[in-house]
Each structure stands twice: as C-alpha cells, then as structure tokens.
Amino acid sequence: MERLICTGKEGDFLVIGGQEFNHLKALRVKKGDRLEVFCEGRLFLSILLSIEKGYALCKPLEEINIPLPKPEVNLYQCIPLELRLMEEVIDRASQTGANLLIPLVCKRGFQKLSVVEEKLERWKKLSLASFKQCKRPKPMEIGRPIRLYELEAKEEVSLVLDNFSAEADIKSLDLTKRSYGVLVGPEGGLSIEEVETLKSKGFKPLFLRPYVLRMEMAGAVATALIMNLAGKS
Known part of the structure; x- marks a missing residue:
C-alpha cells in the first residue's frame, strides 16, 4: 500500500x-x-x-498504530566536512531503525552551526521520504545540532565508534537494555582527546569488526546490529 x-x-x-x-x-x-x-x-x-x-x-x-521497534537507538553523528554526505547518513540511519539523529560539531568536521541549521529542513524532508519508503511507524527525528563537548550520556548504553579501540566489539555488549546511544565520528575519526572526553562521560568505545567503515556507513551498521541482536544475546 x-x-x-x-x-x-x-x-x-x-x-x-x-x-x-x-x-x-x-x-x-x-x-x-x-x-x-x-x-x-x-x-x-x-x-x-x-x-x-x-x-x-x-x-x-x-x-494505523504500528508498535515502535525495540530497543531505541539514538544516533549522534559528527557532521562531515562534505555536508552532502549527511544525506546518505540520514537515509541509511532511517532505514535501519534509528529513532533520533543529532548532528554534532567536532574538531575534524564541519564547524559552522549556522550553515548546518539552514540544512535542517532539507534533512527532515529526507527523513520523511525515507519514512514513506521503508514503512517506519514514525519518521526518524532530526534534532538540532550541538557541539560534541556539550553531549552527555543519556541512554542506558552509550557507545562511541572507535576504530583504534580493542575494548569492545558488538558481541561484548549488553543487548538487553531499552535504549542505546551511538556516536559516530567524521571522516578520519575523532581525536584522541575527544574519545577520552567521551569515555569520561560514560561512553564506551566500540569497534565494528572486521574492517574500518566509512563515516556514512558506520552509524547505520551499528544501528542495524543493535536493532536485530537486542534481546537475542
């Protein structure tokens, strides 16, 4: 239909x-x-x-009342220098089940918040288009952009994708929780200082094996794995 x-x-x-x-x-x-x-x-x-x-x-x-899928996965995406790549991020995250996407300003990403805010309406329209295509119960929400250092761990499990960390992989996660936050860095990854700051706030580094994923793919892969494996571990 x-x-x-x-x-x-x-x-x-x-x-x-x-x-x-x-x-x-x-x-x-x-x-x-x-x-x-x-x-x-x-x-x-x-x-x-x-x-x-x-x-x-x-x-x-x-x-039509379609039950929301569990668990809730919120994606925190560092804004890439190539802003057009955010469109791929939004479409893929929506299709794989992310509940919310918050754009983040970080050291190696796009810096101008005013320009990003001008893009929000277009990004919301892209989320609506994906909602129509993939038959989600509701559109993925696009939140207002914030700076990375302002972010706090709000979900039951807060993760930061880190290609250089061997601390955890998807099999080591507690997949029985109701909410997960996934933070994805820009092209080239987060700085060591940023990762350490996030760890001090309660974010757990996660490496998606076996290879290094592109920024526009990583958040969608993490979301899809959590959505499909939660409650089955």
Missing part, C-alpha cells in the same frame, strides 16, 4: 498537494484506492475520494 504525506486538511478530509500530489499521480493511484496518509504526526488508513487540479482529497478510515 502506498504511503503519502498530507499537506493540509479540508474539514475532515486530508489534502495531498504540492510535490506529494505529483508523487500520487506518478504512482497512478485511482479514486477509491486505499492509501496510508501521514498527517500531523499520525498515520491513517485512507481512501482516495477525488483528484482535483493540483491536489487530491482523502478520507481517513482509521488510525
């Missing part, structure tokens, strides 16, 4: 307009077809009532 994002309401009906309307037409959806429509943070099973000039109207039939 196709999934679309509503762009407004008309009485009790959901409006599909703009780019979403173009997407609806490309899908060749017809009057009377059933759709999943996401509106104001809720997902509805809906029926397409009419296709007008520039928009379509859908009638919600019932709310």
